[in-house]
Amino acid sequence: MNAIIESNKLAHQKNKAAYELKAHTLIKALENRIRTKSDFLIFMDLRNRESRVSAADIMEHGLTVAQYLLSRGLEKNDKVVVMLPTSANFAYIYFGILMAGGVPVPVSQPAGTSNIAKYLDNLTHIIRDCEGKFFITYEKIKAIAGSLMNIADLVKGFILDNEIFGNPVSHDRFRLPEIKSDDLALIQYTAGTTGKPKGVMLTHKKLLHNIHGIGVAGAMSADDVGISWLPMYHDMGLIGGFFTPLYWNINMVLMQPEALLFRPYWWLENIGKYRATITVAPNFGYHYCVTRIDDVNLHRLDLGSLRLALNGAEPVDRITLNKFLEKFKPCNLRDDIFLPVYGMAENSLAATFPSLDNPTVVSRFRRDKLEEKHLAMDSDSQNSMEYIDLVSVGYPLIGQEIKIVNKRGATLHEREVGEICVKSQSLSSGYYKNPEATHAVFKDHWFHSGDMGFILDGRLYISGRIKEMIIKRGKNIYPYDVERIASTVKGVRLGCCAAFDVHNEAEGTEDLVLVCETTAKEREALERLKQEIHNEILTRLGIAPDDIKLVPKESIPKTTSGKIQRILCKKIYLEEDDFIPRKYKNIIILVKTFVMSHFHLFRRYLHR
Amino acid sequence: MEVTAAQIRKDFCAIIAKLAGKKPGDLKDGNRFRDDLGFDSLKSMEAISRITEVYDFVPDLDEIMDLQTIGDVIHYLEKKLL
Numbered sequence: 160m161n162a163i164i165e166s167n168k169l170a171h172q173k174n175k176a177a178y179e180l181k182a183h184t185l186i187k188a189l190e191n192r193i194r195t196k197s198d199f200l201i202f203m204d205l206r207n208r209e210s211r212v213s214a215a216d217i218m219e220h221g222l223t224v225a226q227y228l229l230s231r232g233l234e235k236n237d238k239v240v241v242m243l244p245t246s247a248n249f250a251y252i253y254f255g256i257l258m259a260g261g262v263p264v265p266v267s268q269p270a271g272t273s274n275i276a277k278y279l280d281n282l283t284h285i286i287r288d289c290e291g292k293f294f295i296t297y298e299k300i301k302a303i304a305g306s307l308m309n310i311a312d313l314v315k316g317f318i319l320d321n322e323i324f325g326n327p328v329s330h331d332r333f334r335l336p337e338i339k340s341d342d343l344a345l346i347q348y349t350a351g352t353t354g355k356p357k358g359v360m361l362t363h364k365k366l367l368h369n370i371h372g373i374g375v376a377g378a379m380s381a382d383d384v385g386i387s388w389l390p391m392y393h394d395m396g397l398i399g400g401f402f403t404p405l406y407w408n409i410n411m412v413l414m415q416p417e418a419l420l421f422r423p424y425w426w427l428e429n430i431g432k433y434r435a436t437i438t439v440a441p442n443f444g445y446h447y448c449v450t451r452i453d454d455v456n457l458h459r460l461d462l463g464s465l466r467l468a469l470n471g472a473e474p475v476d477r478i479t480l481n482k483f484l485e486k487f488k489p490c491n492l493r494d495d496i497f498l499p500v501y502g503m504a505e506n507s508l509a510a511t512f513p514s515l516d517n518p519t520v521v522s523r524f525r526r527d528k529l530e531e532k533h534l535a536m537d538s539d540s541q542n543s544m545e546y547i548d549l550v551s552v553g554y555p556l557i558g559q560e561i562k563i564v565n566k567r568g569a570t571l572h573e574r575e576v577g578e579i580c581v582k583s584q585s586l587s588s589g590y591y592k593n594p595e596a597t598h599a600v601f602k603d604h605w606f607h608s609g610d611m612g613f614i615l616d617g618r619l620y621i622s623g624r625i626k627e628m629i630i631k632r633g634k635n636i637y638p639y640d641v642e643r644i645a646s647t648v649k650g651v652r653l654g655c656c657a658a659f660d661v662h663n664e665a666e667g668t669e670d671l672v673l674v675c676e677t678t679a680k681e682r683e684a685l686e687r688l689k690q691e692i693h694n695e696i697l698t699r700l701g702i703a704p705d706d707i708k709l710v711p712k713e714s715i716p717k718t719t720s721g722k723i724q725r726i727l728c729k730k731i732y733l734e735e736d737d738f739i740p741r742k743y744k745n746i747i748i749l750v751k752t753f754v755m756s757h758f759h760l761f762r763r764y765l766h767r
Numbered sequence: 768m769e770v771t772a773a774q775i776r777k778d779f780c781a782i783i784a785k786l787a788g789k790k791p792g793d794l795k796d797g798n799r800f801r802d803d804l805g806f807d808s809l810k811s812m813e814a815i816s817r818i819t820e821v822y823d824f825v826p827d828l829d830e831i832m833d834l835q836t837i838g839d840v841i842h843y844l845e846k847k848l849l
Contacts, residue, residue: 451816
């Protein structure tokens with residue numbers, strides 16, 4: 160008898176705990192914060208020097224921004240596209256737009272000059288799609304992207320941040336509109352797996368439901384101190400790193416992504432200096448610290464204050480977590496800090512968090528059952544060909560529901576693999592002016608994530624993306640699994656592999672194709688590398704890739720949140736003669752991943 | 768220890784050699800990080816980051832944007848440190 164009949168539990172989890180929001184608009188949350196604890200943000204510059212910004216400062220300068228925008232003709236619900244680095248001005252301008260009744264649309268900065276044409280294509284699309292009335296950026300960007308000035312033609316006002324604060328408009332000149340909880344407070348553009356970015360509409364109330372849920376799940380309080388280097392334009396940096404600490408009275412240290420990349424040591428040094436208790440990063444950040452921070456510096460670090468290290472936005476790798484814990488153990492690091500989390504822009508940000516009592520749950524499942532029968536059956540095998548280890552992302556946040564459905568939309572049982580669906584008070588009403596895309600994924604108040612997973616003992620596990628599942632001779636293969644193994648081969652760039660299937664007409668089956676980035680150039684080295692990848696996958700998974708293609712660095716397309724765009728990759732594989740690095744031809748999409756995009760300062764000289 | 772031009776060159780070449788898997792003696796000032804050494808953005812940044820760590824010096828990140836060869840970095844550091 161299989162486990163499904165034994166458990167007979169439906170794969171549907173609902174967190175019914177009652178709660179009440181502490182504020183119904185972000186502006187109210189800011190006012191609350193001024194009353195209760197105005198100390199708020201500590202911005203670190205690119206030399207790791209601090210400057211402090213209080214909630215009262217945000218109100219004061221936000222009002223200046225609001226008056227300025229109203230003087231320029233901003234009307235209720237006008238969209239304002241914001242391209243700014245992590246800075247006090249970002250905070251002032253964001254709240255200024257809200258207070259004036261506008262809708263902020265944050266966008267990333269260009270990823271260097273080499274790919275500027277593609278970046279501008281995307282930016283132009285976003286500005287047109289959201290009907291942006293104003294575009295706010297900063298003076299320095301001119302040096303990086305002179306051609307950005309063409310954007311001025313698309314909007315009513317092209318504004319540099321300094322203009323706003325240079326000649327402040329009197330705070331009582333224009334009457335500020337009333338802001339309601341159902342007003343839009345953010346349009347978050349998300350690249351998705353294919354196609355042009357779509358604008359996820361989020362109201363004040365929806366954001367606050369999510370922020371409330373994050374705080375409850377993380378047991379956050381005014382005693383906490385947070386630290387983040389995620390960019391503020393990105394949902395994790397904006398909602399997780401700015402709005403959540405605002406609401407929960409948490410003091411927040413904000414570093415710039417460039418600082419993390421240049422001196423990862425500063426991140427950990429600042430944890431000790433400010434006695435930070437919570438930090439957040441994608442898997443990459445933790446991995447980078449393991450490889451980049453010299454052991455000789457460990458004695459100067461004190462990580463004893465840290466109680467939560469959120470890990471999200473990309474697949475969580477158990478090996479990275481273990482290496483991080485091991486390396487920084489001498490720095491008083493607790494071993495129970497990692498919190499693998501799951502969410503999506505369409506649900507504001509977060510959907511599931513593990514329980515704090517047991518934050519990192521790794522379970523071993525039988526590979527054959529998972530791949531062939533879509534069933535998560537326990538395994539105690541030590542042979543990597545027979546098992547797959549998955550890290551759980553926990554339970555739905557307060558007021559949220561998750562369920563696993565099959566292709567017909569029927570709810571499955573626990574242990575059965577299907578599509579993960581989310582329902583909550585923080586779910587977006589859809590994509591801005593895009594009913595077709597909205598109806599495809601928002602059905603009966605449920606968001607169909609396109610992610611594959613299952614529920615076991617009430618906990619959610621992610622196993623892949625539906626559309627990207629490789630089916631070879633009737634066997635399901637998880638692309639991430641193949642890519643992870645390929646990444647372990649020396650010479651392959653970490654996290655820069657894409658696995659997908661290609662129909663083989665002659666044999667009537669699907670071929671497994673693997674594209675890997677490498678810096679190797681010589682023919683002999685490339686051939687050797689191919690063989691090594693082939694052998695490694697064969698040994699570990701028991702299947703042989705039908706074709707391995709080695710491509711230059713930065714050839715594989717990724718989404719803004721760093722996910723490999725496998726479908727697009729397959730399209731290029733099938734239609735193009737070759738993968739071409741972005742520096743030569745702008746075929747491959749993409750606003751870069753939020754981490755890679757911050758290499759722009761450095762990229763400029765590399766791409767000449 | 769007094770910083771000398773020779774020391775900067777030696778230290779930086781040692782870092783590059785390790786990252787590139789080459790011998791320090793095979794490196795030339797004109798070597799470009801990307802085109803000659805096969806470095807990606809992260810690795811180039813790591814090289815500059817590491818040499819500045821050796822001298823406990825934090826550069827203005829805008830200034831190092833234009834450095835694209837081994838020689839560029841060495842001359843920049845000489846200017847800043849000597």
